[in-house]
Amino acid sequence: MSGKTVLVSGGAGFIGSHVTVELIEAGYDVVVADNLSNCDLTCFEGVKKITGREDIPFVEMDFCDFQAVEKLYDDYKIDAAIHFAGFKAVGESVSDPMKYYHNNLVSFMNILTVARKKGGCILFSSSATVYGEPDKLPVTEEAPRKEAESPYGNTKRICEDILRDCVAAYGELKGISLRYFNPIGAHPSALIGELPRGVPNNLVPYITQTAIGKRECLSVFGDDYPTPDGTCQRDFIDIVDLAKAHVCAVERMLSGKMTARYEIYNIGTGRPLSVLELVKAFEKVNNMKLNYKIAPRRPGDVTAIWADPGKANRELGWKAERSIEDTLASAWKWEKRLAGE
Numbered sequence: 001m002s003g004k005t006v007l008v009s010g011g012a013g014f015i016g017s018h019v020t021v022e023l024i025e026a027g028y029d030v031v032v033a034d035n036l037s038n039c040d041l042t043c044f045e046g047v048k049k050i051t052g053r054e055d056i057p058f059v060e061m062d063f064c065d066f067q068a069v070e071k072l073y074d075d076y077k078i079d080a081a082i083h084f085a086g087f088k089a090v091g092e093s094v095s096d097p098m099k100y101y102h103n104n105l106v107s108f109m110n111i112l113t114v115a116r117k118k119g120g121c122i123l124f125s126s127s128a129t130v131y132g133e134p135d136k137l138p139v140t141e142e143a144p145r146k147e148a149e150s151p152y153g154n155t156k157r158i159c160e161d162i163l164r165d166c167v168a169a170y171g172e173l174k175g176i177s178l179r180y181f182n183p184i185g186a187h188p189s190a191l192i193g194e195l196p197r198g199v200p201n202n203l204v205p206y207i208t209q210t211a212i213g214k215r216e217c218l219s220v221f222g223d224d225y226p227t228p229d230g231t232c233q234r235d236f237i238d239i240v241d242l243a244k245a246h247v248c249a250v251e252r253m254l255s256g257k258m259t260a261r262y263e264i265y266n267i268g269t270g271r272p273l274s275v276l277e278l279v280k281a282f283e284k285v286n287n288m289k290l291n292y293k294i295a296p297r298r299p300g301d302v303t304a305i306w307a308d309p310g311k312a313n314r315e316l317g318w319k320a321e322r323s324i325e326d327t328l329a330s331a332w333k334w335e336k337r338l339a340g341e
């Protein structure tokens with residue numbers, strides 16, 4: 001939809017940069033805003049190379065600064081905003097909850113308050129973590145949300161409720177929450193990808209860093225779960241597929257196709273994969289043996305969760321397309337590029 005401008009808050013990050021690429025390639029103008037507290041400009045520079053666009057506006061700012069958010073909307077005619085800006089380390093949120101509640105909630109309330117005055121559409125980056133340990137699999141959007149396992153997960157649930165209640169109360173707003181399952185991989189160009197700071201919490205960056213030799217050995221957290229091979233099952237979704245879902249959601253908001261002013265979508269493949277199955281797939285597609293050991297369970301992990309993506313398939317016209325092999329090959333290509341290979 002040309003002529004429309006989308007604000008991507010936290011747009012220099014892993015998911016934000018991949019979404020920016022897909023928005024530009026779909027014909028949108030994009031404004032990227034980020035306080036660079038959790039990343040540098042590596043991915044933003046990669047976005048410019050992939051799209052061939054040196055003119056993408058970048059605004060270094062903090063969404064907790066209300067005046068800065070107001071100025072952003074005054075400086076650019078923003079038709080829709082995608083809100084990624086927020087902290088996302090589950091463990092850190094347990095040790096420093098106030099950092100997470102303050103940053104993740106204030107930044108979101110600021111953008112909503114300003115967007116309301118400017119007649120905005122808001123797309124919120126939510127997470128399947130709101131489902132906790134699901135009672136039924138695959139998980140649909142009607143599944144009950146469970147008590148969050150971490151302050152990080154709780155901020156996702158609270159932000160969903162803030163968006164739902166503000167849309168209901170204020171006629172100027174429309175909103176969609178996208179509940180991601182497990183985003184993995186990197187852009188096929190290997191110009192953008194995941195840049196975890198310090199020791200990776202998540203599985204795939206830990207695998208690729210072990211494979212490249214940055215980490216000694218991957219610990220598989222538990223093989224005594226009630227699953228076929230004893231390891232946890234997840235719905236690993238390719239980051240480019242995930243990014244394309246955001247373009248579909250923005251199109252739905254801006255084209256007036258929404259059937260309610262607040263909608264929720266699960267963004268997953270619908271394909272459960274265990275930790276060991278993913279490790280084996282990585283070894284096979286990249287033709288290597290990975291050094292791993294079985295370790296004790298990690299507190300807070302759910303046994304199994306995967307999406308029923310039917311609602312997103314039908315209403316967003318979106319479906320995950322990339323194979324796990326392609327995704328793991330792109331993750332490895334990105335890690336090798338980071339190592340200068």
Ligand code: WQD
Nearest residue numbers: 088127129182201202203204206219220221232275298301
């Ligand atoms: C996946 C599986 C681990 C690392 C989290 C957040 C979620 C979203 C994605 C931000 C689990 C196992 C992991 C390792 C392992 N984050 N694992 N060894 O926990 O499903 O989801 O990240 O938006 O909100 O909750 O992802 O990649 O950390 O773990 O065995 O070194 O891999 O036990 O079973 P998770 P994960």
